[in-house]
Amino acid sequence: MSLHPSVAAVRLGVRRTLAELVVEGAPAPGAAVLVACSGGxxxxxxxxxxxxxxxxxxxxxxxxxxxxxLQEGSAAHAAHVVEQMAALGADETASARVQVSSEGGRGPEAAAREARYAVLEQMAQHFGAVAVLLGHTLDDQAETVLLGLARGSGGRSLAGMRRSFDRVRxxxxxxxxxxxxxxxxxxGIAYWDDPHNDDPGFARVRVRRSVLPVLEEQLGPGVTAALARTADQLRADSDLLDDLADAAYDGLRGSGAGGSDDGFEVAALVALPTATRTRVLxxxxxxxxxxxxxxxxxxxTALDRLVLGSSGRGEVQLPGHVSALRADGRLRLRRGAVSG
Structure with a gap:
């Protein structure tokens, strides 16, 4: 009996990722791979x-x-997912409960994501995992790109979710x-439909249920795949710009034009291309x-205007109680007040 195409597609994605781990440095026999599982x-x-x-x-x-x-009965659901993971053949299983805080103006999705990634990293360290695998799909990527476009979030957001970073794949x-x-x-795997995935209170749900279907209907099939493909193309460009900016940042510090104690030489910042300068800032x-x-x-943008401004002096307040002060031809950033 031939393998169903959908099963084959999922296995192929995993096979390619595990092959990349081998290329990066063959994991020792018995090394762990941690798979984040919501039950969906x-x-x-x-x-x-x-x-x-x-x-x-x-x-x-x-x-x-x-x-x-965040939902009633979440502890019982987590226990059920643990049973499912064991039944599917996981060598070990683990669960953790996190406290989701919305401090700092973060929305519930962002706060939950931050808490989840932090505890997954702790689990990975505990098990000595060589990778943490997440189940985001092509559809998730398309939704991310569309949301970034609608919010005017710039190239970094339009580049979507990274295929890999640190241990995450x-x-x-x-x-x-x-x-x-x-x-x-x-x-024959019974999966959970998260009620939040149908809650129109979340922008991502509105994109999934209303916006993308209209785009597919009006522009023709393939919009979702095209958006995901756009993310891949922009990611390569964004990564290159980030590398150039990192090199410029390190160069400014190493040349005496910048440093953690004496800030950055404004003239050196002004000389950088805009795309590089804003990333350095x-x-x-x-x-x-x-x-x-x-x-x-x-x-x-406020930082960049401060650097390019003609007055030669000014101050910008940033999140986290960080202040940026331009004075005497230098830009200095400190947590708390910055003395000129």
Whole structure:
């Protein structure tokens, strides 16, 4: 009996990711791969495929679920997911409950994501995992790009979700949500439909249920795939610009034109191309203590105007109680007040 195309598509995504791990540095026999699992179709299909593919590589699969405590009965659901992960063949299972805080003006989605990533990293360290696999699909990527476009969030947002960073890998970014659902159905895996996925109070849900279907209807099929493809193309450009900006940042510090104590020489910043300069300024703000989740385009733009301004002096307040002061031909960033 031939393998169903949807199951094959999910397994192929996982196989490619595990092959990349080998290229990066062959994991030791018995090394762990941690799979984040919510109990939804995407993550359960990912877990099942990882169990199948990891055995060929001699890797151990750890299934991990995170209880955000945001819905009634979430603890019982997490316990059920643990049972499912074990039944699907995970070598070990783990669950954790996190406290989701909306301090700093973050929305519930952003706060939950931050808490989830933090605890997954802790789990990965505990199990010595060489990778953390997430179940985001091509559809998720398209939604992310469309939301970034609507919000005017710039190239970094339009580049969508990264395929990999640190230990994190997203094997299913070329796999559709239809395929993950079908794969579960074919393999007899009962999956959970998160009520939040149907709540129009979330912008992502409105994009998924209303906006994308209209675009597909009016512009023709393939819009979702085209948006995801756009993310890949922009990601390569964005990564290159980030590398150039990192080199410029390090060069400014190393040449005496910049530094953690004496700031940055304004003339050296002005000489940089705009795309490089704004990235350097963003990194400088992050290094000074501005939280990444709260540092927006408007803040970086304000910094850039401060650098390019003709007055030669000025101050900008940034998130995280970070101040930026331009004086005496230098830009200095500090947490708290900056003395001129």
């Amino acid at each position: 179709a995407d993550s359960l299909a990912l877990l099942a495929a990882t169990v199948f593919e990891a055995r060929k590589q001699g890797l151990r699969v750890v299934g991990a679920t995170v209880d955000h405590g 997203r094997p299913l970014l070329d796999v559709t949500r239809t395929d993950t659902v079908t794969a579960c159905q074919v393999e 963003r990194r400088a703000a992050l290094e000074a203590g501005a939280p990444a989740a709260e540092l927006f385009h408007v803040h970086v």
